[in-house]
Amino acid sequence: MRPSFYDHLHPPTIPAPQARFRYTLGAGGLAVFLTLVVGFTGILVTFYYIPTPEQAAKSVQELAFLVPFGWLMRNLHYWSAQLLVLVAALHLLRVVFTGAYLPPRRLNYLLGLSLLVICLFMDFTGYVLRWDEGVHWALVAGTNLVRSIPLVGDGLYSALVGGRQIGAGTLIRFYAWHLFGLTLILVIIGVWHIFRVRRDGGIAIPPPEARSDPTRIPRTELARREMLAMLWATVVLIALAILVPAPLAPGIQEGAGSASESLAPWFFLWVQQLLRIGDPFIFGVLIPLGALLIVALVPYITPQRLSPTELGSWFPKGSRNVQILVAILGGGMILLTSLALLQR
Amino acid sequence: MHKQFFFAALLLFVASGFVVWQQNRNPKPVGITPTITGQEEYCLTCHADLPEISQSHPVETFGCVLCHGGEALALTADLAHSTMRGGANPSDLSVVEASCGGEMCHSGTPQVDRDHIQRVTTSLQATYAGAIAQVRYAFGAQPDLIARMGIYAVDGLAAFDSTTETSPALQAFGSNCLSCHLSAQPLEGIVYNRWSGCSACHSPAPREDGTQVHRLTTSMPYTQCNACHNRGNYSLSDVQFHPREDSPADRLHDYYQPIAEFTRCEWTLDCEDCHTRQEAMGDGHIYSSKKDIQYIRCRSCHGTLDSLPLTYTITDENDLALRMAFLNQVVDLKVGDTILMTDKGEPLWNIRVVPGEVGSTPTYELFSKATGKRFTFKPVMASTCQQKSDQQEARYCHECHATQR
Numbered sequence: 001m002r003p004s005f006y007d008h009l010h011p012p013t014i015p016a017p018q019a020r021f022r023y024t025l026g027a028g029g030l031a032v033f034l035t036l037v038v039g040f041t042g043i044l045v046t047f048y049y050i051p052t053p054e055q056a057a058k059s060v061q062e063l064a065f066l067v068p069f070g071w072l073m074r075n076l077h078y079w080s081a082q083l084l085v086l087v088a089a090l091h092l093l094r095v096v097f098t099g100a101y102l103p104p105r106r107l108n109y110l111l112g113l114s115l116l117v118i119c120l121f122m123d124f125t126g127y128v129l130r131w132d133e134g135v136h137w138a139l140v141a142g143t144n145l146v147r148s149i150p151l152v153g154d155g156l157y158s159a160l161v162g163g164r165q166i167g168a169g170t171l172i173r174f175y176a177w178h179l180f181g182l183t184l185i186l187v188i189i190g191v192w193h194i195f196r197v198r199r200d201g202g203i204a205i206p207p208p209e210a211r212s213d214p215t216r217i218p219r220t221e222l223a224r225r226e227m228l229a230m231l232w233a234t235v236v237l238i239a240l241a242i243l244v245p246a247p248l249a250p251g252i253q254e255g256a257g258s259a260s261e262s263l264a265p266w267f268f269l270w271v272q273q274l275l276r277i278g279d280p281f282i283f284g285v286l287i288p289l290g291a292l293l294i295v296a297l298v299p300y301i302t303p304q305r306l307s308p309t310e311l312g313s314w315f316p317k318g319s320r321n322v323q324i325l326v327a328i329l330g331g332g333m334i335l336l337t338s339l340a341l342l343q344r
Numbered sequence: 345m346h347k348q349f350f351f352a353a354l355l356l357f358v359a360s361g362f363v364v365w366q367q368n369r370n371p372k373p374v375g376i377t378p379t380i381t382g383q384e385e386y387c388l389t390c391h392a393d394l395p396e397i398s399q400s401h402p403v404e405t406f407g408c409v410l411c412h413g414g415e416a417l418a419l420t421a422d423l424a425h426s427t428m429r430g431g432a433n434p435s436d437l438s439v440v441e442a443s444c445g446g447e448m449c450h451s452g453t454p455q456v457d458r459d460h461i462q463r464v465t466t467s468l469q470a471t472y473a474g475a476i477a478q479v480r481y482a483f484g485a486q487p488d489l490i491a492r493m494g495i496y497a498v499d500g501l502a503a504f505d506s507t508t509e510t511s512p513a514l515q516a517f518g519s520n521c522l523s524c525h526l527s528a529q530p531l532e533g534i535v536y537n538r539w540s541g542c543s544a545c546h547s548p549a550p551r552e553d554g555t556q557v558h559r560l561t562t563s564m565p566y567t568q569c570n571a572c573h574n575r576g577n578y579s580l581s582d583v584q585f586h587p588r589e590d591s592p593a594d595r596l597h598d599y600y601q602p603i604a605e606f607t608r609c610e611w612t613l614d615c616e617d618c619h620t621r622q623e624a625m626g627d628g629h630i631y632s633s634k635k636d637i638q639y640i641r642c643r644s645c646h647g648t649l650d651s652l653p654l655t656y657t658i659t660d661e662n663d664l665a666l667r668m669a670f671l672n673q674v675v676d677l678k679v680g681d682t683i684l685m686t687d688k689g690e691p692l693w694n695i696r697v698v699p700g701e702v703g704s705t706p707t708y709e710l711f712s713k714a715t716g717k718r719f720t721f722k723p724v725m726a727s728t729c730q731q732k733s734d735q736q737e738a739r740y741c742h743e744c745h746a747t748q749r
Binding site: 058061062065066068069071072224227228231232234235238239241242248249250251 | 345348349352353355356359360362363366367370373375386415416417418419420423426427
């Protein structure tokens with residue numbers, strides 16, 4: 001029988017040590033599951049959402065309060081998106097801290113990183129689609145950041161907000177990006193990324209002669225573990241959806257005064273905190289992009305110093321410098337986020 | 345592994361049960377689509393027990409959001425109330441135009457006498473222009489008693505700002521004596537309790553326990569007016585408010601401060617039975633003193649020895665008098681009735697000529713706007729009154745008719 005995509009993703013057997021949850025954190029698989037949940041609930045939410053400045057926030061309120069189980073759909077959409085960002089970031093850390101970015105997985109590392117960036121943009125555009133006072137400041141500040149870029153800023157800004165100022169044109173563009181543009185890129189790169197996992201030899205492991213534990217698990221066992229992880233994830237999602245509703249605020253009124261500063265979405269709090277330091281282009285664009293570039297260059301900085309025999313375990317000695325670099329970056333982000341929360 | 349599956353599946357089952365429970369726990373939305381706005385709103389989900397605010401504002405027509413603002417679709421109190429205008433009081437003058445205004449409502453239509461907001465916002469009760477002019481004159485900040493400043497800038501008045509005044513007395517006036525105008529927060533104490541804006545007069549004050557009454561009315565007892573009036577005196581000597589110190593036990597003594605004499609009708613009736621809309625709410629012009637806008641005299645109802653009070657007969661179904669009688673149905677006024685009228689042509693719609701007494705001086709019947717009680721009275725003409733025709737101020741009437749207190 002010709003192997004299916006399922007078989008492609010589930011080799012007949014995989015090495016037991018590297019199939020353990022404490023090694024993978026299940027992050028890649030959970031990211032796929034959460035993407036499916038976010039996509040499915042997104043489709044449901046789309047039936048109710050009206051992408052006009054007058055109706056957007058109202059249609060969200062209608063979904064949250066009046067549509068039977070609408071609150072559940074919306075909260076699941078929200079929470080699966082938030083968890084997706086977390087899980088994707090965790091996945092990135094796992095890959096960095098286990099040295100799995102080494103050739104031949106350099107391309108897939110970059111694909112994965114770009115998926116994380118797309119996730120952030122998806123999350124931000126979705127956040128803005130609420131079109132309420134809770135997102136007003138982030139919308140204004142975020143789009144103004146684009147304008148701060150020398151030479152091309154003004155043009156990019158017009159292209160992004162669809163005119164000289166934020167309005168109906170902006171909303172429909174964010175809507176189109178969220179539903180079509182970014183989704184299309186996410187699906188293409190996502191499928192490519194998953195496809196490459198197997199093409200690159202499955203999960204990163206040492207050569208056969210260097211393995212301390214040669215046991216392997218069958219694909220049925222892998223599928224069972226995935227099922228279990230999905231069950232747990234679903235329980236967590238439903239619990240969050242019931243206990244912590246997705247944020248809501250009064251709609252942005254046309255002609256209302258400028259937005260008062262409020263907290264950016266949590267995954268951009270660190271950028272918001274950087275912006276308090278100084279020049280928006282340097283602190284809001286250059287530094288975040290620089291950090292992204294450093295993370296992207298990880299497989300190219302010290303690929304030779306990590307030997308393949310060190311693969312398959314956490315914190316291999318050969319990539320200490322990369323681990324320290326990424327830990328500093330991650331720690332910095334967490335620190336800035338905490339500061340932003342404290343100074344709210 | 346099997347145990348884990350079982351446990352996770354069990355939790356999922358429980359979670360699904362909670363989903364159904366949560367769905368049923370959410371309030372069942374109660375929506376209306378008011379005919380004016382045509383926009384669904386769900387305030388009644390929680391506020392179904394509120395009485396209709398007035399028969400002129402039926403909820404099926406106006407809904408809640410048109411006046412109050414707020415998020416029409418939200419079913420959590422915080423979100424639903426977050427954009428309400430003026431908190432619980434949409435008639436506060438800072439938001440009144442958005443809440444009560446519009447040319448179909450209370451800021452002016454082609455029909456006369458419906459521009460309440462323009463009139464009230466230029467009235468002495470709102471601008472406090474008369475008091476400000478008098479006090480600024482008293483402390484040498486302006487050369488005459490002409491109103492130049494108001495609580496806010498309006499219609500030629502500048503905004504009064506006590507912090508820019510050089511006189512310490514005027515600075516004290518700014519902080520101690522601006523508690524009675526329509527935008528002011530009332531002083532502490534139940535006797536001062538009132539809303540701001542239109543509701544200062546037209547809605548019952550919040551009760552002592554903080555609960556509120558959802559009502560707009562033109563039926564206002566004197567106690568409503570006395571939240572500001574007759575509560576004490578502002579003294580120029582120390583620029584302070586001095587509350588009245590008596591403990592009145594009956595209406596006669598409660599009505600006014602113990603500083604003057606009054607005739608029986610001045611304390612058995614309510615303030616609004618004599619004082620007109622224009623006197624209370626202004627006529628759209630800026631005045632420098634209460635005396636310039638308060639024009640009702642004893643003779644407005646009682647006439648003089650030489651003349652009967654002014655009257656007119658209602659011929660039009662849209663007559664202002666009939667509209668007023670609809671708002672406060674203490675009298676079954678109808679086309680063909682003859683009612684009293686002020687010097688300025690305002691209908692005293694609650695005072696009607698009793699028909700059918702041929703050959704005698706007319707009898708008038710007054711229906712109290714606050715209580716609905718009927719009183720009858722005769723004009724001065726053909727009575728034994730010894731008034732002089734040039735002495736028509738109240739103090740001359742009080743010489744004979746004042747009640748001992």
